[in-house]
Amino acid sequence: ETTPVPPGEWWVVDAVEGGVNYVHGMPEWSVTVTLLRDGDPVLTVVRQPAGDRTYTAVRGQGACLNGRRLRASAKTSLDAAIAVTGQAEAGQEGTFRRIGDSVAAMLGRALLVRTFVPSTFPLLLVAAGQHDVFWQYEPVLPGVAPGLMLVTEAGGTASRIDGSPWQPGCPDILITAPGLHQAAVDTLATVR
Numbered sequence: 001e002t003t004p005v006p007p008g009e010w011w012v013v014d015a016v017e018g019g020v021n022y023v024h025g026m027p028e029w030s031v032t033v034t035l036l037r038d039g040d041p042v043l044t045v046v047r048q049p050a051g052d053r054t055y056t057a058v059r060g061q062g063a064c065l066n067g068r069r070l071r072a073s074a075k076t077s078l079d080a081a082i083a084v085t086g087q088a089e090a091g092q093e094g095t096f097r098r099i100g101d102s103v104a105a106m107l108g109r110a111l112l113v114r115t116f117v118p119s120t121f122p123l124l125l126v127a128a129g130q131h132d133v134f135w136q137y138e139p140v141l142p143g144v145a146p147g148l149m150l151v152t153e154a155g156g157t158a159s160r161i162d163g164s165p166w167q168p169g170c171p172d173i174l175i176t177a178p179g180l181h182q183a184a185v186d187t188l189a190t191v192r
Helices: 019-023 093-107 120-127 141-153 178-188
Strands: 009-017 030-037 040-048 053-058 063-065 082-086 112-116 133-137 157-159 172-176
Touching: 009 019, 009 141, 030 120, 030 141, 040 120, 040 141, 053 141, 063 141, 082 093, 082 120, 093 112, 093 133, 093 178, 112 120, 120 133, 120 141, 120 172, 133 141, 133 178, 141 157, 141 172, 157 178, 172 178
Parallel strands: 082 112, 082 133
Antiparallel strands: 009 030, 030 040, 040 053, 053 063, 133 172, 157 172
16 A cells, blocks of 8 residues: 555555544545556546545546536635645654644645545545645555546646655655645645
């Protein structure tokens, strides 16, 4: 889930993305399926039974929710943005510190900062233009691959937190509305 993917085609599947939410009776859980080709998502489906939502994306053909086209936010100012991060795996104390420091850094710049589990759901909101910035340290591939595909097909931008290209196995990820990417990179650059 956190290592590089070998070349070729690989299916990334999570039968219950957000299992902790499911167990606690919350609606933020789904079934996710993403096809990677040489490390790049090329096809994804996220099925959220609660709410009867199906998110789909095919490389170069856009992203949809129940057949309706999704568009990332057009915001260009971080002070009007809703930013969200995901929780790292348990036992990663250095990562926990960076999460706290990054939330503090983003609180000084964004309109609102949230933390959320699993990472797929805030990414669905970025793809729909309802949230604007998502970042995570130590992301797991089944959590971020479907959302990355949906956001980029909805016009958003994906990279590592420092702005360099993202690929499976990278230790962090940043996915934003296109007009907020550099501001998010600059804000998170203060975290070490």
